[in-house]
Amino acid sequence: MNLEHARRLFRIVSSFSLPVLAGLWLMTRSGSYEAWAYPILAIYMVGVVATLAWTSITVKRVFSVSHAVVSVFWLGLLASRLFAGPESALVAERVTPDVYLIFVLISIVAYLIFSTPRALKASVALLLVTTVVVGVRFASAVQNEGPVVAVAHIWLYEAILGITILMLHALARSKDRAAAALLEAARLHDLAYTDVLTSLPNRRELEESLEHTAAASNELEQPLSVVFFDLDDFKSVNDVHGHAVGDDVLTEVGDVLRTLMRSKDTFGRWGGEEYLVVAPGTRHEQALEFAERLRLGVEAHVFVHGIHVTASFGVATSEGKADARALLSRADERLYRAKHAGRNRVVGGNGAPMDRASTLQPDASER
Numbered sequence: 001m002n003l004e005h006a007r008r009l010f011r012i013v014s015s016f017s018l019p020v021l022a023g024l025w026l027m028t029r030s031g032s033y034e035a036w037a038y039p040i041l042a043i044y045m046v047g048v049v050a051t052l053a054w055t056s057i058t059v060k061r062v063f064s065v066s067h068a069v070v071s072v073f074w075l076g077l078l079a080s081r082l083f084a085g086p087e088s089a090l091v092a093e094r095v096t097p098d099v100y101l102i103f104v105l106i107s108i109v110a111y112l113i114f115s116t117p118r119a120l121k122a123s124v125a126l127l128l129v130t131t132v133v134v135g136v137r138f139a140s141a142v143q144n145e146g147p148v149v150a151v152a153h154i155w156l157y158e159a160i161l162g163i164t165i166l167m168l169h170a171l172a173r174s175k176d177r178a179a180a181a182l183l184e185a186a187r188l189h190d191l192a193y194t195d196v197l198t199s200l201p202n203r204r205e206l207e208e209s210l211e212h213t214a215a216a217s218n219e220l221e222q223p224l225s226v227v228f229f230d231l232d233d234f235k236s237v238n239d240v241h242g243h244a245v246g247d248d249v250l251t252e253v254g255d256v257l258r259t260l261m262r263s264k265d266t267f268g269r270w271g272g273e274e275y276l277v278v279a280p281g282t283r284h285e286q287a288l289e290f291a292e293r294l295r296l297g298v299e300a301h302v303f304v305h306g307i308h309v310t311a312s313f314g315v316a317t318s319e320g321k322a323d324a325r326a327l328l329s330r331a332d333e334r335l336y337r338a339k340h341a342g343r344n345r346v347v348g349g350n351g352a353p354m355d356r357a358s359t360l361q362p363d364a365s366e367r
Contacts, residue, residue, distance in 0.1 A: 003059035003113065010059055011052040017045050033080035041073050063113045067106065071126055074102050078130060082137040100157050103130070104164055116172040123165045131158060197247055198254040201268030206276050207324075209266045213280050214322040223319040224280055225287035227294065228331035231273040232310045232343040241305060248304040260297045262290075276328075284317035284349055291315050291346045299344065310344035317349070 003010070025038035044066075051062055081095050106126065110119040134154060193205035201209065210226065217224040231253065238246040250273060257267050257275065266278040277294070279287055291313040298311045314335030316327045334347040341347065 003063075007052060007059050010063070011049055014045055014048045014052065018042055018049075021045065033076055033084065037073060037076060041070070044069055060113050063109060067109055067113065067122070070102075070106055070109075074099075074106060075126075075129060075133065077102070079133055082133065095154055095157065097157070100161060103127075103161055107165055107168055111168050111172045116169065116176050119172065120165070120169050123168070127158075127161055127165060130161070134158065195269040198251050198269050200254045200257075200275075201266065203268075203270050206266065206268045206270060206278065210276075210278050210324045210328070213266070213278050214318075214324045214327070217280055217318070217322045222281045223283045223317055224278075224322045224327065225282040225284060225290075225315065225317040226327045226331045227277040227279065227287060227291045227313060227315050228270070228328070228335045229275055229277075229291070229294065229311045229313040230335055230339070231298075232312055232339075234273040234309065237307060237309065241307065245304060245307070249307060249309060252301070252303050253298065253309075256297050256301050257294070260294055282317070283319065284315070287315045287317055288346060288348045291348075295344065295346055312338035312343050313346040314338055315346060315348040 021038050021042040025034065025042070028034035028038065048062060048066055051057055052059065077099060078095065081099060103126070107119075107123040110122045113119075114122060138154075193202060193208075194200070195202040214224055216222075231249075234246065234249075237249055250269070253275065254269070257277075261267055261277070262279070264280060268276060270276045277290075279290065282290065295311060295313055298309065301308075303309060312335055314331040314333065314337070316330035316334065318327055338345050338347040
């Protein structure tokens with residue numbers, strides 16, 4: 001659980017504890033432990049609220065300290081009830097269920113702010129201290145009240161607390177296993193759908209994204225464009241500078257794309273030195289201008305070791321019923337034409353290289 005995301009919630013919960021403490025204080029007997037302990041705890045909670053509201057101290061640190069403070073308060077409350085309770089009441093009756101409810105709340109907080117093993121240790125340690133306090137008191141109570149009367153109710157509470165810890169621990173372990181399973185699923189998804197070298201979406205991810213985008217474009221009756229490009233003469237980069245440098249160049253191309261890409265587009269590495277951009281809601285003229293910006297961005301970028309590279313682009317658009325495979329095929333064909341027309345250019349609808357001084361007019365099929 002990311003505690004910082006719930007910072008506001010913890011602040012609100014801490015604020016609600018103040019009227020509760022005030023109500024409990026009003027019900028206490030004058031001169032008892034609670035008569036002065038509740039006000040001190042209330043002042044501390046005011047500090048907690050202020051810390052969460054106006055400082056950058058982490059929620060985990062604040063509540064780690066709070067866990068210790070409330071634990072000490074609770075042990076004092078338990079001891080005061082056992083050793084200084086009303087003389088007319090049996091010892092077992094001096095510790096009411098609300099006292100043990102505080103223990104449950106302390107244990108819940110422990111599992112929220114600590115790791116599961118540490119929360120278990122903290123809860124068990126508190127239970128053991130509780131058991132010692134209760135045991136010391138009953139060493140004398142048994143002689144006066146009889147073993148059955150003195151022990152029955154209060155040790156039942158102790159057993160319930162132990163069971164509560166076990167249940168919380170089981171829930172926390174289940175949560176940990178579920179979180180681990182989600183992390184593993186995310187890792188496997190990344191391995192299957194992310195290009196290891198560039199951290200961009202890989203071919204599988206791009207194919208699925210294109211299929212889904214095409215279906216959505218058909219449903220919304222919106223145009224869909226794809227931009228397919230390939231780095232020019234990339235083999236010479238590997239031959240001259242080595243494959244490690246070539247890998248750096250491929251990674252930097254991804255960085256260039258990120259700075260030029262629009263939020264609605266999907267882009268990634270198709271394979272080798274080929275990249276694909278899926279541009280929903282983009283007409284052909286817009287896609288051509290967009291591809292030209294990408295071409296200029298790659299051309300102008302100074303890569304590792306001062307290397308300059310260029311790229312050739314093929315652009316295809318569907319403004320009727322989008323077919324993912326047909327779009328890719330047309331874009332690939334136009335990329336091939338861009339290569340054979342001299343590289344470092346954009347080819348679109350009419351199959352001719354883009355005039356860099358004016359926008360290429362698409363043919364009728366892509367208007």
